[in-house]
Amino acid sequence: MTIARRDAIALGTAAFGAAAIPVIGARAAVDDVPTANVKQPEYKIESGASLHVLRPAKFIDPDEVFWKVNTKKFIDATGVDVKVDFVSWEDLRPQLAVVANTGAGADIVISFGSDPHIYSSKLVELTDLADYLGAKYGGWYDLALLYGRKWNTKNWIGLPIGGGTGPVLYRKSWVNQAGYDKVPNDHDGFLALCQKLQKNGHPCGMSLGHALGDANGYSEWLLWTHNAFVVDEKGKVAIDSNETIAALKYATELQKTMIQGTLTWNDVGNNQAYTAEQISLTFNGVSLYYTLLKSPDPKLNAVAADTFTQDTPFGLSKRKPQSAAPLNAMLFKHSKYPNAAKEYLRFMMEADQYGVWLSNCLGYWCQSLKAYSQMKFWQSDPKLTPFAGALDSPFYDGYKGPISAASAAVIANYTVVDMFASVVSGNATPEAAAKQAAKQAERYYKSA
Amino acid sequence: MDATVDVGIRHLGFTRKPDGWVTRLFDNKAFLVFLCLLPSMGLLLVFLTYPLGLGIWLSMTDTTIGQPGQFIGLDNFIDLMDDPVFWMSVTNTIFYTTVATVGKFALGLWLALLLNHHIPFKAFIRAIVLLPWIVPTVLSAIAWWWIYSPQFSIVSYVIVDVLHLRSTYINFLGSPWPARWSLIVANIWRGIPFVAITLLAGLQTISPSLYEAALLDGASGWQKFRRITVPLLMPILAVALTLSVLFTFSDFQLVYAITRGGPFNTTHLMATLAFQRAIPGAQLGEGAAIAVSMIPFLIAATLVCFFGVGRRKWQQGEAND
Numbered sequence: 001m002t003i004a005r006r007d008a009i010a011l012g013t014a015a016f017g018a019a020a021i022p023v024i025g026a027r028a029a030v031d032d033v034p035t036a037n038v039k040q041p042e043y044k045i046e047s048g049a050s051l052h053v054l055r056p057a058k059f060i061d062p063d064e065v066f067w068k069v070n071t072k073k074f075i076d077a078t079g080v081d082v083k084v085d086f087v088s089w090e091d092l093r094p095q096l097a098v099v100a101n102t103g104a105g106a107d108i109v110i111s112f113g114s115d116p117h118i119y120s121s122k123l124v125e126l127t128d129l130a131d132y133l134g135a136k137y138g139g140w141y142d143l144a145l146l147y148g149r150k151w152n153t154k155n156w157i158g159l160p161i162g163g164g165t166g167p168v169l170y171r172k173s174w175v176n177q178a179g180y181d182k183v184p185n186d187h188d189g190f191l192a193l194c195q196k197l198q199k200n201g202h203p204c205g206m207s208l209g210h211a212l213g214d215a216n217g218y219s220e221w222l223l224w225t226h227n228a229f230v231v232d233e234k235g236k237v238a239i240d241s242n243e244t245i246a247a248l249k250y251a252t253e254l255q256k257t258m259i260q261g262t263l264t265w266n267d268v269g270n271n272q273a274y275t276a277e278q279i280s281l282t283f284n285g286v287s288l289y290y291t292l293l294k295s296p297d298p299k300l301n302a303v304a305a306d307t308f309t310q311d312t313p314f315g316l317s318k319r320k321p322q323s324a325a326p327l328n329a330m331l332f333k334h335s336k337y338p339n340a341a342k343e344y345l346r347f348m349m350e351a352d353q354y355g356v357w358l359s360n361c362l363g364y365w366c367q368s369l370k371a372y373s374q375m376k377f378w379q380s381d382p383k384l385t386p387f388a389g390a391l392d393s394p395f396y397d398g399y400k401g402p403i404s405a406a407s408a409a410v411i412a413n414y415t416v417v418d419m420f421a422s423v424v425s426g427n428a429t430p431e432a433a434a435k436q437a438a439k440q441a442e443r444y445y446k447s448a
Numbered sequence: 449m450d451a452t453v454d455v456g457i458r459h460l461g462f463t464r465k466p467d468g469w470v471t472r473l474f475d476n477k478a479f480l481v482f483l484c485l486l487p488s489m490g491l492l493l494v495f496l497t498y499p500l501g502l503g504i505w506l507s508m509t510d511t512t513i514g515q516p517g518q519f520i521g522l523d524n525f526i527d528l529m530d531d532p533v534f535w536m537s538v539t540n541t542i543f544y545t546t547v548a549t550v551g552k553f554a555l556g557l558w559l560a561l562l563l564n565h566h567i568p569f570k571a572f573i574r575a576i577v578l579l580p581w582i583v584p585t586v587l588s589a590i591a592w593w594w595i596y597s598p599q600f601s602i603v604s605y606v607i608v609d610v611l612h613l614r615s616t617y618i619n620f621l622g623s624p625w626p627a628r629w630s631l632i633v634a635n636i637w638r639g640i641p642f643v644a645i646t647l648l649a650g651l652q653t654i655s656p657s658l659y660e661a662a663l664l665d666g667a668s669g670w671q672k673f674r675r676i677t678v679p680l681l682m683p684i685l686a687v688a689l690t691l692s693v694l695f696t697f698s699d700f701q702l703v704y705a706i707t708r709g710g711p712f713n714t715t716h717l718m719a720t721l722a723f724q725r726a727i728p729g730a731q732l733g734e735g736a737a738i739a740v741s742m743i744p745f746l747i748a749a750t751l752v753c754f755f756g757v758g759r760r761k762w763q764q765g766e767a768n769d
Contacts, residue, residue, distance in 0.1 A: 210707070259598075260598050261619050408729075414712075425623060436532070
């Protein structure tokens, strides 16, 4: 980031503005991250080095503010000129494709989950850096290992920075009224709760429309809690299974308890309905809770106070059946200053910087390194707990197959979502829908 | 005469030098025509031919976002033949275009006839009529998205909470046919101004003397419409129809903003499916193949509109019969 004086003032003001938001655990020094004594790798910064970094635009202000503050610290400490561009989410992947295909432009691109696997031949391996960070900070979570390393190897091609997840958010008073103190963890119990909620006039609502995040999250939850999956370990399509049929039948029953219109919801559909107090329970990221909590409307603050969070019900799954697509940093081979770039990534992941950024992101981003789960801010609000372990999951888009362009295409084409939507709306039988979904998935997995 | 002048000039000491090749070149009519066409040809080449050519080339490769593809011939198209979602988008597009165009022209013509009368605040009303067309489609699409919301629809609010005609809100987009009709209504709303204003312009070129003559002959209102208005409106109707069909056939924004092709792909048009496969799905080759598949339909639709509706001598530069 080339920070001119005017920018520095703006930055200072922005940091001040962010500090004025009553954020949880905002502070400058970090003393609650347990670290192991590991020798720090020495990256000899090339003389005259400068770096260009692309990363996704902010979710919330502190994300961008503290990223800039940390970058400024790096510039002051090393004299390396770093320019960070915050790119809107839709534009990031096309820009990444241009950088990768032209072999020019940004040195570091921080993009999403599967991207390093698509561009692996163009990336500098980050194994030494990742091993050092893992050893120092209590190891990487499962999803970080999956997304960071080349499939079935120990070679790191991406550096997972953090991720967000979508657990259950529910209205405590309405769940209590239905006779429960929390959301049951088994299929039958969860269905019974939703039936009672609906009877009381407070239905639940999960999207099965073309909502990229929400609908894919909910339909993957349906699959994984029934031990169903899109592809097997070898990348062979395996969605046409008895487990999938069971998931489809369960989804049909659950759909009957929901508010109408969930098949038309995009990613804001459930947020709107929940905020309008029309639904009692949904799966969503922390943004919903945060918006209610920070609203100037006291009525919404009351909704926030009555909102509780929990991991999504496990059903038949042994581990948390929620995934998260991590932010994943890539260093391109065309970079003229690979050492400076590695040093920058190391610097940004160290507790003094990362801890400040993370604690101010309020659960929008969750750590990829386990030691950061010990930070006290996670305990400051028990409602953040389900978000803390976002990457502590074995499940990912395209589970159980290799992470590839095919899994990303299946998600973008709503193959699994549409399978559920066509069955719960009575437009297809479970058997026909599963066959159709398998056929659609095979279009992309044919080369695997 | 000539010889005298020539001699005179020579006498004054002027000799006309033979023309240089540059002068001769610029005197050449064919070259001048070529030269004057060059800028527009360049623009066409860069902004039309190249993207079209690239699209056709991409459709014959397996390019994805991130990986340059290999030439695979017609494999993408053969694959699509076997894809029910693609065929659904084809039938949706044809249905959507046909019904929406008929709706737009019926209502647009009606509106144009009304506006052609002398009414108070004529200019003001004509400006208002254009509004749906002036507002950026993405904005009006978001407005329609709210109108069709299963929870917050103003239409449902009026019907349920104000008029008490129903007990539940209407689920406009929740199942395939209601969703398709809802999108068509939004498209008609957006398309009417274009048709109305274009036809109004056509109506105003019809000489009032024709109507006066018809009046003297004792023609009824319907006869005047059928025998004077319709035939004289045909040329502009053909042009408006062609453009309108092209716009509707390649519509993207309304559908993408309101349903994104859902529920379960039943409202995808070819344009939205091409985008979904090519950009979020990263399969550029496949998306391009869907887009290229639109071309034959577009050409056919244009030919039908132009020669079917507007089969008049004016196309050849002669007067109508």
